[in-house]
Amino acid sequence: MKSYNKSLKLPSRDLRSNMTDAEQLLWQRLRRKQILGLQFYRQKPILNFIVDFYCSAANLVIECDGGQHYTEVGLEADQNRDYALSELGLLTLRFSNHQILTEIDAVLDQIYWIVKQRLESP
Numbered sequence: 824m825k826s827y828n829k830s831l832k833l834p835s836r837d838l839r840s841n842m843t844d845a846e847q848l849l850w851q852r853l854r855r856k857q858i859l860g861l862q863f864y865r866q867k868p869i870l871n872f873i874v875d876f877y878c879s880a881a882n883l884v885i886e887c888d889g890g891q892h893y894t895e896v897g898l899e900a901d902q903n904r905d906y907a908l909s910e911l912g913l914l915t916l917r918f919s920n921h922q923i924l925t926e927i928d929a930v931l932d933q934i935y936w937i938v939k940q941r942l943e944s945p
Contacts, residue, residue, distance in 0.1 A: 825879075825911060827868035835873045838866040845887045845920035846875060852931055853885075859938055869911070872904055881941040884908055884915040885934065887923055914941065 842850065842865070853863040853876060867877040869884070876885040891897045905915045916937060918930050 825869045825913075828871045831868035831871070831873055835866045835868050838873060842866075843887065843889065843920060845889075845918075845923040848927060849876065849885070849887060849918075849923050849930070852927065853934075858931070858935055859942070861938065869913070870907055872908070874908070874915075878938065881938045882911075882913050883934075883938060883941060884913050886915060886917045887920055888917050889920050 846865070850865055852858075854865075856862055858878075861878050861880050863885075864877045864879075865875065867874050869877065874884045875887050877883070878885075886901075888901075901917070908915055914937070916934065923930055
């Protein structure tokens with residue numbers, strides 16, 4: 824299990840209760856081991872972050888990005904976060920909320936192929 828800041832436990836529960844429409848849509852397609860029989864977790868604390876979705880078997884983080892992620896401050900924060908997570912061996916996939924809401928099948932195809940590739944790599 825990846826280490827996390829215990830003070831993020833309650834905020835992560837709150838985020839699970841208040842997911843965005845894009846997060847809810849993606850969660851409906853990730854939950855219950857629908858991709859290659861793998862378990863995904865939502866709003867999972869890792870280090871000092873709460874990631875939108877996490878698959879430990881594939882060392883994969885999936886982020887649903889709203890408008891705040893496309894500001895200068897948001898882009899820099901995401902870059903720092905992705906780097907810190909990559910130091911743990913995690914790959915972060917980012918999708919815009921718009922992309923998830925309008926192209927869910929393409930998003931799921933990309934997740935499937937990345938997961939498959941990561942499971943096949945030594």
